[in-house]
Amino acid sequence: MKLSFGLIAIALAAGLTTGSLAFADNFEKPGAEIQNEIPAELKEATITEHLGEKIDLDMKFKDETGALVPLRTYVADGKPMLLSMAYYSCPSLCNFHLNGLTDAFVKMKEPLGEVFHHVVVSIEPKETPDLAKIKKDNYMKAYGRPEGAQGWHWMTGEQANITALSKQVGFGYRWDEEAKQYAHASAAMVIAPDGKITRYLYGIVFDPKTVRLSMVEAAHGEVGTTMDRLILYCFHFDPKSSKYSLKLFNIMRGGGVLIILAMIGFIAPFWIRNSRKASQGES
Known part of the structure; x- marks a missing residue:
């Protein structure tokens, strides 16, 4: 159950990142003033x-x-x-x-x-x-x-x-x-x-x-x-x-990656500790 929680948390972080990218993409399209590609x-x-x-x-x-x-x-x-x-x-x-x-x-x-x-x-x-x-x-x-x-x-x-x-x-x-x-x-x-x-x-x-x-x-x-x-x-x-x-898309894209890395860094120790306890309990 704890292992599943770790997977859910990482998935949530990925979802937040994807959402921020989608928001950035939609934010840029109406004005078409900030382009990601070089003209x-x-x-x-x-x-x-x-x-x-x-x-x-x-x-x-x-x-x-x-x-x-x-x-x-x-x-x-x-x-x-x-x-x-x-x-x-x-x-x-x-x-x-x-x-x-x-x-x-x-x-x-x-x-x-x-x-x-x-x-x-x-x-x-x-x-x-x-x-x-x-x-x-x-x-x-x-x-x-x-x-x-x-x-x-x-x-x-x-x-x-x-x-x-x-x-x-x-x-x-x-x-x-x-x-x-x-x-x-x-x-x-x-x-x-x-x-x-x-x-x-x-x-x-x-x-x-x-x-x-x-x-x-x-x-x-x-x-x-x-x-x-x-x-x-x-x-x-x-x-x-x-x-x-300011290129908002690039900032959000970079920020999204940082969110994922931060979440993984926060969750990984708990994940590893719980996995070890589960292994010791089985033995």
Whole structure:
């Protein structure tokens, strides 16, 4: 009888999970605003991780002064590089990404350039060093630490090099003619001094300690694991509203699994104890 109770409890937990999934599914259908599948037009605008692979450090881009510089320049001192692919005329996501990183940089003890360099490469070949300088100047004001200017680099380049670099780091993007802007994801790539990709930092909010430790690992060539995907798993970026919205279905699905595991963890000891008592009674 006690054994049956354990089975009933687990079945009940499974039923609650199924019910929550059904509720989440029904909740999403009427509005059709939150989709679980990536829209076809955005499938090209995703991140494909290439952890452990190397980028071509000899590729050249123009910095904000107009000088043609190989990427190798920014790791020549043995320090790693944090790479962001964005574009300076972006009306939404790029700004959120760069704002989030700037907030993290402000909270770090060391100024940019002391532990690592941050390199921003524009994906728009029409953008110029002049625009890159304007962007850098604006962010330097927000950063408020002039000594970090030598560690922050804003690049523009030709389409061939932009395409090559984006493929090497797995940064997908496409032009959205209707919105008149690029569709792309938000992630910063951690690059070791030898050009190895060691970690991807996703999102628009970045923990300063996580960023710094990721760079310290990269300095030693250590390839990390991606944990930030678990956070973004619960969010969906809507390019039309330029905001992240909570994905209730994913939260409920994850919560349902946790309910089952918690119930099993609670019931299992009683189940095992009762089974042993029953076996001893029979003997």
